[in-house]
Amino acid sequence: MAASETPRTITLASRASQLAQIQTNIVRDALAKAFPSKTFATSFMTTAGDHNQSQALYLLGGKSLWTKELEVALKEGVVDMLVHSYKDVPTTLPEGCEIGGVLEREDPVDSLVVKKGLEFKTLEDLPDGSVVGTSSVRRVAQLRRLFPKLVFLDVRGNLNTRMAKLDAPDSPYAALILAKAGLVRLGWGSRMTADLHPPTLYHAVSQGALAIEIRSDDTEARELCRSVTHWQTEWQCAAERACLRVLEGGCSVPVGVHTQLVGDKTLKITGCVTSLNAEQHVQHTLEEKVESVRDAEAVGAKLAKILIETGAKAILDDINVDREKRIGEAKTADEVNKIETTMDGATSATA
Numbered sequence: 001m002a003a004s005e006t007p008r009t010i011t012l013a014s015r016a017s018q019l020a021q022i023q024t025n026i027v028r029d030a031l032a033k034a035f036p037s038k039t040f041a042t043s044f045m046t047t048a049g050d051h052n053q054s055q056a057l058y059l060l061g062g063k064s065l066w067t068k069e070l071e072v073a074l075k076e077g078v079v080d081m082l083v084h085s086y087k088d089v090p091t092t093l094p095e096g097c098e099i100g101g102v103l104e105r106e107d108p109v110d111s112l113v114v115k116k117g118l119e120f121k122t123l124e125d126l127p128d129g130s131v132v133g134t135s136s137v138r139r140v141a142q143l144r145r146l147f148p149k150l151v152f153l154d155v156r157g158n159l160n161t162r163m164a165k166l167d168a169p170d171s172p173y174a175a176l177i178l179a180k181a182g183l184v185r186l187g188w189g190s191r192m193t194a195d196l197h198p199p200t201l202y203h204a205v206s207q208g209a210l211a212i213e214i215r216s217d218d219t220e221a222r223e224l225c226r227s228v229t230h231w232q233t234e235w236q237c238a239a240e241r242a243c244l245r246v247l248e249g250g251c252s253v254p255v256g257v258h259t260q261l262v263g264d265k266t267l268k269i270t271g272c273v274t275s276l277n278a279e280q281h282v283q284h285t286l287e288e289k290v291e292s293v294r295d296a297e298a299v300g301a302k303l304a305k306i307l308i309e310t311g312a313k314a315i316l317d318d319i320n321v322d323r324e325k326r327i328g329e330a331k332t333a334d335e336v337n338k339i340e341t342t343m344d345g346a347t348s349a350t351a
């Protein structure tokens with residue numbers, strides 16, 4: 001008899017932020033439940049993005065900054081699965097890596113959190129001139145159109161840091177807007193006073209979903225991931241990511257989406273692109289039957305092309321010109337960092 005093989009331990013990894021750890025534990029628990037005889041471990045890493053909060057992100061590899069070091073560990077076989085907020089995963093993955101699984105999405109909306117001690121509940125309740133904190137250009141662009149009398153101000157740091165900044169007695173903020181999924185996972189759910197649904201606010205691509213990245217040649221990991229995958233979430237996110245992939249052409253853009261998979265596999269997806277000054281807003285909805293994740297991607301790509309043809313191209317060109325100009329004018333690395341990280345999605349994994 002051959003010596004019995006040591007069973008493989010599957011190691012799941014993520015960044016070391018509290019939210020990332022909670023999310024990795026959610027995936028580990030789902031896998032452990034589906035495969036009780038297998039062994040799963042976790043590993044939490046501090047990444048370049050965590051070390052270099054004040055350094056220019058583009059110097060460190062731009063978009064994939066937050067995932068780069070984790071991907072090296074994945075490729076080298078040090079770890080086997082990376083758990084990400086799907087919204088922070090670039091639309092194109094490095095050679096040899098792929099998304100093997102997508103867990104069921106939390107409610108993908110953004111929510112309002114009001115400063116402790118203030119009695120307001122909604123954006124409508126806030127007096128003119130109130131300061132609303134968010135670091136996402138998507139949220140600011142969309143909400144400026146509807147609430148021109150509110151003041152939108154950047155707020156940085158991980159979720160707990162942002163909540164502390166909001167509640168500080170000398171805080172300028174009356175409220176913050178954050179993704180509901182992150183708030184719920186971190187136990188801040190009771191602080192949300194309103195959800196911002198479409199048509200008020202379209203959420204970020206893949207917001208609220210967790211993705212598992214694996215080595216493309218790891219067939220065992222792929223099989224494990226398949227069985228914890230929620231195919232409806234996978235198809236929705238595939239459509240949204242395909243839309244963003246066609247739209248972005250090299251940079252992150254203020255894109256909002258809303259996707260439903262209804263009845264007999266009918267995918268209904270709305271996408272919008274809003275100019276930074278909130279003066280232009282292009283929006284379109286497609287509703288098509290889909291039979292596969294590929295079909296869902298095709299619908300998302302088609303949506304992007306329609307948006308481009310109906311005005312998104314001009315908005316995106318303006319944003320790119322503005323961005324290059326501001327990067328050229330930036331005097332410090334910190335300023336460049338801010339310019340590079342104000343879009344949500346792939347560039348701002350500060351959760």
Ligand SMILES: NCc1[nH]cc(CCC(=O)O)c1CC(=O)O
Pocket residue numbers: 085086087088177178179180181182183206207208209344345348349350351
């Ligand atoms: N941009 C940062 C980020 N990335 C993922 C989440 C949590 C929500 C999610 O998983 O989509 C957040 C926080 C936020 O945008 O409020």
